[in-house]
Amino acid sequence: MNISHRVSGLLAALLFTVLPAHAEEISVAVAANFTAPMKLIAAEFEKETGHKVVASFGSTGKFYAQIKNGAPFEILLAADDETPTKLAKEGAATGSSQFTYAVGKLVLWSAKAGLVDGAGAVLKKGGFEHLSLADPKLAPYGAAGVETMKALGVYETLQTRVVTAENITQAYQYIASGNAELGFVALSQVLKDGKIEGSSWLVPANLYTPIKQDAIILEKGKGNAAVEALMKYLKGDKARAVIKSFGYEFS
Known part of the structure; x- marks a missing residue:
């Protein structure tokens, strides 16, 4: 085996040690206002983990109806905190996973x-x-x-x-x-x-109810390590830097 073949073999071995053994697809319902930051965050998350984020963008109210009707989403990034709370109370999401990922303006x-x-x-x-x-x-x-x-x-x-x-x-x-x-x-x-x-x-914040945007793991994503990895990533410094650059605040 020549040197170049040895080097390529070594690089391939290193790549497989960095990426997870079973890269997974994560289905995420994302509030439409968060489209641009989520695309950037997903791209970096995919590079770092090997998992693939399949994001759908739309209104929180429509996502709620779709989730209740059995849509295969594993994470909801809502444009409010009420919808995730409601889903958790109704047994369609894991309440302990809920957190505010951004406060909108x-x-x-x-x-x-x-x-x-x-x-x-x-x-x-x-x-x-x-x-x-x-x-x-x-x-x-x-x-x-x-x-x-x-x-x-x-x-x-x-x-x-x-x-x-x-x-x-x-x-x-x-x-x-x-x-x-x-x-x-x-x-x-x-x-x-x-x-x-x-x-x-x-618009001054005192003229409307604070737009606390919460993330939550849905029933279909419960116990999934890739789903939990994305939720953790959203709380990390890299994701928060992207979120802040789009004018969001944190609670």
């Missing part, structure tokens, strides 16, 4: 520069036809948007201008495409390299 955003002022006064002044909002019955960020408008006393006035989106991703798309001049989205969706294009108002 709400922003009123427009793709147009100068439309949204730094104090959110545009909501009272008007000058727009459509305001995009994720379905408040399914999406916590949509509910937070409604809370904000009610706190400011403008909800009744603006109700006819609201364009209800299926989830926060669709709400963002309506605004980005110009189908709605402005709307409420997650800060994580519009923050890129520490900057926000267009115009925006970071």
